[in-house]
Amino acid sequence: MSLTPDQLQRIALLARIDVSAEEAQGVAERLNRVLGMIDQLQSVDTQGIEPMSHALDVVQRLRPDAVTESDRRDDYQKGAPAVEQGLYLVPKVIE
Amino acid sequence: MAWEIVVGIETHTQLLTRSKMFSGAPNAFGAAPNMQASAVDIALPGTLPVANRAAIEHAIRFGLAVKGKISPRSVFARKNYFYPDLPKGYQISQYEIPIVQGGTVHFFSDKAEKSIRLTRAHLEEDAGKSLHENFKDMTGIDLNRAGTPLLEIVTEPELRGAKEAVAYARALHALVVWIGICDGNMQEGSFRCDANVSVRKTGDEKLGTRCEIKNLNSFRFMEQAIEYEARRQIEILEDGGSIQQQTRLYDPDRDETRSMRSKEDAQDYRYFPDPDLLPLVISEKDIDRIQSEMPELPSSRFKRYTDQLLLATSTASVLTSDKGLSDYFDRATESASTEIIRQTANWIAVSTNAKLNERGISIQQIPVPALQLRQLVERIVDGTISGKIAKEVDDAMWSGEGTPDAIIEKRGLKQISDSGAIEEIVDEVLAANGKQVEDYRAGKEKAFNSLVGQVMKRTQGKANPAQVNEVLRRKLAR
Numbered sequence: 001m002s003l004t005p006d007q008l009q010r011i012a013l014l015a016r017i018d019v020s021a022e023e024a025q026g027v028a029e030r031l032n033r034v035l036g037m038i039d040q041l042q043s044v045d046t047q048g049i050e051p052m053s054h055a056l057d058v059v060q061r062l063r064p065d066a067v068t069e070s071d072r073r074d075d076y077q078k079g080a081p082a083v084e085q086g087l088y089l090v091p092k093v094i095e
Numbered sequence: 096m097a098w099e100i101v102v103g104i105e106t107h108t109q110l111l112t113r114s115k116m117f118s119g120a121p122n123a124f125g126a127a128p129n130m131q132a133s134a135v136d137i138a139l140p141g142t143l144p145v146a147n148r149a150a151i152e153h154a155i156r157f158g159l160a161v162k163g164k165i166s167p168r169s170v171f172a173r174k175n176y177f178y179p180d181l182p183k184g185y186q187i188s189q190y191e192i193p194i195v196q197g198g199t200v201h202f203f204s205d206k207a208e209k210s211i212r213l214t215r216a217h218l219e220e221d222a223g224k225s226l227h228e229n230f231k232d233m234t235g236i237d238l239n240r241a242g243t244p245l246l247e248i249v250t251e252p253e254l255r256g257a258k259e260a261v262a263y264a265r266a267l268h269a270l271v272v273w274i275g276i277c278d279g280n281m282q283e284g285s286f287r288c289d290a291n292v293s294v295r296k297t298g299d300e301k302l303g304t305r306c307e308i309k310n311l312n313s314f315r316f317m318e319q320a321i322e323y324e325a326r327r328q329i330e331i332l333e334d335g336g337s338i339q340q341q342t343r344l345y346d347p348d349r350d351e352t353r354s355m356r357s358k359e360d361a362q363d364y365r366y367f368p369d370p371d372l373l374p375l376v377i378s379e380k381d382i383d384r385i386q387s388e389m390p391e392l393p394s395s396r397f398k399r400y401t402d403q404l405l406l407a408t409s410t411a412s413v414l415t416s417d418k419g420l421s422d423y424f425d426r427a428t429e430s431a432s433t434e435i436i437r438q439t440a441n442w443i444a445v446s447t448n449a450k451l452n453e454r455g456i457s458i459q460q461i462p463v464p465a466l467q468l469r470q471l472v473e474r475i476v477d478g479t480i481s482g483k484i485a486k487e488v489d490d491a492m493w494s495g496e497g498t499p500d501a502i503i504e505k506r507g508l509k510q511i512s513d514s515g516a517i518e519e520i521v522d523e524v525l526a527a528n529g530k531q532v533e534d535y536r537a538g539k540e541k542a543f544n545s546l547v548g549q550v551m552k553r554t555q556g557k558a559n560p561a562q563v564n565e566v567l568r569r570k571l572a573r
Contacts, residue, residue, distance in 0.1 A: 016177055053368040056373060058373055059374055060146055060374060060376065061145070062145075062147070062148035062151065063119070063146060065113050065149030065150070066113060066114060067113055067121045068119030069114075069134075073129045076134070077129070084230065085235070086128035087226065087236055087237055088179075088238070089230060089235055089236070090179040090233065090236060093234045
């Protein structure tokens with residue numbers, strides 16, 4: 001399996017990564033190498049084997065329902081480019 | 096041409112927990128912006144989610160309540176999309192294997208019992224909030240809501256029309272509040288519905304193309320939005336057009352839906368199992384324990400009320416719309432006679448319910464203890480007071496004047512059932528109202544009511560109405 005230029009641009013858009021026309025060729029080659037490995041994996045006979053959803057064969061540990069975090073807004077917002085009235089500000093998003 | 100409206104509902108139910116789905120930040124509404132957003136909720140690099148046991152148990156409670164299948168093993172997945180109120184760039188949800196599969200919700204619509212099959216209910220986390228209005232060229236982001244545990248409950252597309260869809264949504268709302276997994280506060284966004292609406296010619300098997308109406312946060316808007324949307328689709332089809340699959344928003348001010356995004360720019364969420372979270376395994380033992388702690392469900396109480404207590408379905412459905420109201424009724428009528436049960440049920444469904452709504456308080460805040468209401472009804476049934484006087488006593492109970500017996504005593508409200516006393520008053524009234532007596536004998540029934548009114552007035556409403564009627568008729572017949 002290999003990616004068409006359109007598929008590559010679609011993936012780049014979904015990931016919000018700007019891939020220029022010059023870079024496209026190289027990126028496609030590298031991604032195709034990864035897809036090649038996946039093809040190789042898919043050629044293995046997995047008949048009768050239950051798929052795993054995680055590489056570790058262990059189950060989720062759960063947390064008791066308790067509040068363990070205190071407010072650290074001021075610390076967190078020190079790293080934000082723009083803050084007003086306690087809100088993080090981002091360029092206007094129009095639906 | 097006859098059209099059939101087909102609706103499926105997706106409901107985002109915020110789960111009632113102390114802390115968030117994957118972090119130890121508080122899960123409470125109304126804090127100042129970003130004061131309840133922890134490092135996990137704002138997606139600082141290096142943080143990891145840990146699932147909240149209470150949220151998972153709430154999902155199991157729901158699954159048991161709708162008799163769905165609780166997946167012994169379910170998987171958290173990443174739903175990828177970019178939006179500033181979703182700082183990780185993905186929402187943790189469940190995709191291929193949700194925690195609850197199938198199930199049925201029973202409800203009443205147009206006085207008929209209906210049921211709707213559920214497709215699934217899955218756990219996920221809420222996003223933050225974007226505030227577009229207050230800043231020039233900027234959007235404000237509040238991440239307090241980010242990470243709030245949600246159970247998304249999805250029906251099959253099998254509801255017929257707006258009324259039925261709303262009846263289902265009300266029943267679901269009552270159920271999630273009843274089993275204690277959601278506070279049900281729609282103003283605060285605790286219970287938010289999306290409606291998938293399509294239309295098809297009556298008799299067609301194939302579903303029409305659907306449009307999804309997002310974020311309906313009141314039952315009234317939900318009904319209006321579905322009705323508008325169905326009309327819009329029917330008009331397009333009758334003009335020979337076709338429906339485009341779209342996500343639409345309802346604007347209550349203009350009573351219309353409008354397009355938010357179309358299928359062409361539909362999201363590609365690229366779901367995949369979240370490597371930060373291991374498979375969620377639920378044991379039979381956990382399910383059995385939760386089952387043993389479940390309260391009696393509204394549907395089973397409804398059945399008990401109608402089948403055993405012989406209450407009218409309308410009364411039973413009011414009583415079972417709220418667990419508190421139903422518990423109150425049960426306390427008031429414990430081992431009571433049929434007549435007291437019937438009258439108490441009516442009193443709660445009509446008068447108590449109206450007073451609660453008027454004052455905007457919940458049954459938990461009612462100033463009248465259940466056993467005092469029982470005493471009030473007993474005094475009506477044993478003839479101490481009339482139904483009309485009982486209303487006065489009830490008002491006094493609501494103002495905190497004490498028990499019904501104390502109020503009846505203090506205010507001298509005991510019904511006059513002494514026939515001698517009633518005869519005396521009737522005689523006085525007949526002597527003073529010669530014209531009405533003549534009118535009555537001339538066949539005017541209205542005159543009779545006026546005479547009854549006079550007797551009641553002289554006794555301040557305390558005369559036993561049945562006795563007054565009887566004595567008056569007897570004396571007038573002479």
